[in-house]
Amino acid sequence: MHVLGILGSHQPDGVTGKMLQAVLKGANETATTDWINLADYEIKPDHDNQPNPVLDKLEAKLLAADVWVLAAPVYLGSLSGVMKNFLDCFRSRIARYNAVGEAVPDRFKNKHYVTITDCYAGGIENYVTGVTDAAFKTMDKFLTMGGLxxxxxxxxxHTWGMQTLAPAKQAEGERVGRQAARKKERDDNTVKRYIELFFMIAVMALVTMGIEAGIGQLVPLHNFWAYYGVFVLVFYVLLASILHFFTVVKHRRR
Ligand SMILES: Cc1cc2nc3c(=O)[nH]c(=O)nc-3n(C[C@H](O)[C@H](O)[C@H](O)COP(=O)(O)O)c2cc1C
Structure with a gap:
């Protein structure tokens, strides 16, 4: 098991770098680890079959790792340029592309990843406004293209003036590293996801029936098809909202 850290920050020993090292420290208990400081490389995109030794070197490291840990701060409301440039340049190699330009996961499929980001904004501000969402979304988009x-x-x-990680954050990083280093042949969250789906549907059906009972006070729904039609409509709106929240909006913010 090999865990690779990838840092995309201006300061290798800043807060982002320290959290990356905490994760690698946890992983190192059972796995081998290595890390790349992207700022040390002059990363350029591939052009017309021209040699690109820098991307070749990075690609070899990525292929050799079972788990990637991407760490990059929020700069000017988005993912740091150092990390973004790497993702943009590596885009042509993260997947195969079919005749209509769609990404088809290839050599990196089923590897696992952890993402780290941080910001000056406080926990409550980030919770409300999602300062770190764009950074996570950009990294997720790239990595899911590769099937990771x-x-x-x-x-x-709250990283302004922060020199060291709080003990709780250091412990969180090491815990995530330890968990990430456990061998996973495949995504073993499948059972958990089916259980979550069951409870999601049970709660939504209950809420839908509650809403329908309320609507029934205003509009008679004694006809089977009227009852069924309203149920489908309300259930659909709830399902769409909850799926949008979990797949698009919800990121860790504190
Ligand atoms: C150039 C630059 C731009 C930044 N832009 C933002 C920002 O828009 N919003 C924010 O909350 N923090 C911002 N930050 C703070 C970083 O996200 C990060 O938390 C901070 O630099 C600490 O990380 P480091 O020690 O790894 O550099 C910025 C920092 C730098 C250096």
Whole structure:
């Protein structure tokens, strides 16, 4: 088992770098680890079959790792440029592309990943406004194109003037590293997801029936098809909202 850290920050020994090292420390208890400081590389995109030794070197490291830990701060409301440039340049290699330009997961499929980001904004501000969402979304988009499976997100807020990680954050990083280093042949969250789906549907059916009972006070719903039609409509709106929340909006923010 090999865990690779990938840092995309201006300061290798800053808060982002320290959290990356905490995760690698946890992983190192059972796995081998290595890390790349992207700022040390002059990363350029591939062009017309021209040699690109820098991307070749990074690609070899990525192929050799079972788990990738991407760490990059929020700069100007988005993912740091150092990390973004790497993702943009590596885009042509993260997947195969079919005749209509769709990404088809290839050599990196089923590897696992952890993402780390941080911001000056406080926990409550980030919770309300989602300062770190764009950074996570950009990394997720790239990694899911390659068919990688997400393990965890880590967020550090209130980083202004921060020199060291709080003990709780250090412990969180090491715990995530230990968990990430456990051998996973495949995404073993499948059973958990089916259980979550069951409870999601049970709660939504209950809420839908409650809403329908309320509507029934205003509009008679004694006709079977009227009852059925309203049920489907309300259930659909709830399902769409909850799926949107869990797949698009919800990121760790504190
Ligand atoms: C150039 C630059 C731009 C930043 N932009 C933002 C920002 O828009 N919002 C924010 O909350 N923090 C911002 N930060 C703070 C970083 O996200 C990060 O939390 C901080 O630099 C600490 O990480 P480091 O020690 O790894 O550099 C910025 C920092 C830098 C250096």
């Amino acid at each position: 499976i997400k393990l965890r997100e880590i967020v550090i807020t």
